[in-house]
Amino acid sequence: MKIGVLALQGDFAEHISMLKKLGVSTAEVRLPKHLDGLDGLIIPGGESTTIGKLAVAYDLMQPLKQFGQRHAVWGTCAGAIFLSKDISRNDQPLLGLMDIKVQRNAFGRQVDSFETDLEIDELMRVTGTEHPYHAVFIRAPLIESVHGNAKILSALDDGRIVAAQEGHLLATSFHPELTSDTRFHEYFISLAS
Numbered sequence: 244m245k246i247g248v249l250a251l252q253g254d255f256a257e258h259i260s261m262l263k264k265l266g267v268s269t270a271e272v273r274l275p276k277h278l279d280g281l282d283g284l285i286i287p288g289g290e291s292t293t294i295g296k297l298a299v300a301y302d303l304m305q306p307l308k309q310f311g312q313r314h315a316v317w318g319t320c321a322g323a324i325f326l327s328k329d330i331s332r333n334d335q336p337l338l339g340l341m342d343i344k345v346q347r348n349a350f351g352r353q354v355d356s357f358e359t360d361l362e363i364d365e366l367m368r369v370t371g372t373e374h375p376y377h378a379v380f381i382r383a384p385l386i387e388s389v390h391g392n393a394k395i396l397s398a399l400d401d402g403r404i405v406a407a408q409e410g411h412l413l414a415t416s417f418h419p420e421l422t423s424d425t426r427f428h429e430y431f432i433s434l435a436s
Contacts, residue, residue, distance in 0.1 A: 244436060247281040248270040253289020257420035261428050273303060276317070283315035283411075283435030286322030288418050289348065294325050295336030299333050304320075304336060311340040315411040315435035323414035331387060341412045342391040347401075349385030349416075356381040363397045363406065369433055370426045372391040377424060378405070378417035384411035386415060410436070 248255045250271035262285075263268045270277060272284065284307075286294070298304050305382055310316070311326075318326035318341075326335060329344040350357070360375035367373060376397075386404040389395055396406035398412075405416040411434050419427035 246367040247284045249286045252293050253287040255287045259284045261420050276427045278310050286318040288320030291321035292335045293326035299336050300360045316412040317431045319415050327402050341409050342393045343389050346385045346387050351381045379421045380417045
């Protein structure tokens, strides 16, 4: 098992650290050739417009799209935006792999960042745990809607969607790499294997 982390911008080092904690082989992905031999890819949080522009500059858009058609890909925060087919009120490069619509910075500015516990049945089922998942939201996007084969994994108490899955594709509005809880990374590894 080898999981890559898109390392163009954002908090890729934290994802790599979490994967290493789980004993998983990792690779930083900056060029198309870095996708070779990977079982899955994490697109980290950061700045989605910058990630998209750098992916275009490094000729990564088509290789990432092709990779995501066959392999597990997980977008966290900005990565969820980049993974989506549609976003509200913005024009930026998107992979268009996951049939979700995302709204950037839906919860406000940096000062509006927050943490909350989420009940995620699928995560608890796969990892065999019963306690909620403590999620960290930083300038977080909102998954406005899911379409086609995409399904909601978790929502806030008010119904706003913060995690979704479509087959081997995963999107979270929050940052699992900024906690000590490895369950979301374990869940993604199960999708990649």
